[in-house]
Amino acid sequence: MISSSTPSGYALVTGASSGIGAAIAREYARRGVPLILTARRLDKLEQLANELRPQVSVIVIPADLGDPSAPASLVAEIERRSLPVRILVNNAGYGVPGRYTTRDWPVHAQFLQVMIGAVSELTWRLLPAIRESGQGRILNVASFAALVPGADGQTLYAAAKSYLVRFSESLSLENADRGVHVTALCPGFTWSEFHDVTGTREMVSKxxxxxxxxxDAVALAGIEGAEKGRVIVVPGRVYQLAHSIARHLPQRWVLRAMGRNSGRIRRID
Known part of the structure; x- marks a missing residue:
């Protein structure tokens, strides 16, 4: 059953094939919100779509957001099918392990396209219609890493997630008069494929x-935060406490702590 506060229309979820994206799709389906799911892996998308179709209408449009032409093509296909997007979930993302200069520039360029370029363009292309609805939602999946000083081996990841937080704050101010809620979801360590992809599963498992x-808990916190108009959502009491403490400590102390512990939880080779 769709809540009276939930916009009518589709929720577009990027990076919906697994992890937090799939959990967000499941929670919206539980609430009766029809879905447009996109990611690179068509088989995973179809598997999730088949699971959710008994609850809501689900449209699958595969796209590789690392391709600079993908956002425009995705929106063009959505418009061709006359699918009204009222909720945009910018969730697609990943991490590039290792220190900055140990990876070739094309690797970093593609990462920035997915994490910043695609998010910015999809939002720009879909925002006018979301504004016109008078009750839209934009949920940007950032990270707790955006709220604390950057760590060794996390050069672009923390920076990109910080961009999402500031982007969300400004968008929220710009669009509040049209009933559009913009939220940055900032989870800490979450059980998903993320650490398998970055090759850090063994390290973080400690x-x-x-x-x-x-x-599921992260998805619920993000969606409920968006419905309530919260701009920044930090799921979990442990991370909420850590965020509060980090904001009041001298930055040099936090940086020193990050430096001591970086190698324990991420690759810095």
């Missing part, structure tokens, strides 16, 4: 269980 969040 973290205590209390440091981990479940994808």
């Amino acid at each position: 973290l205590p269980k209390w440091a981990w969040l479940e994808t």
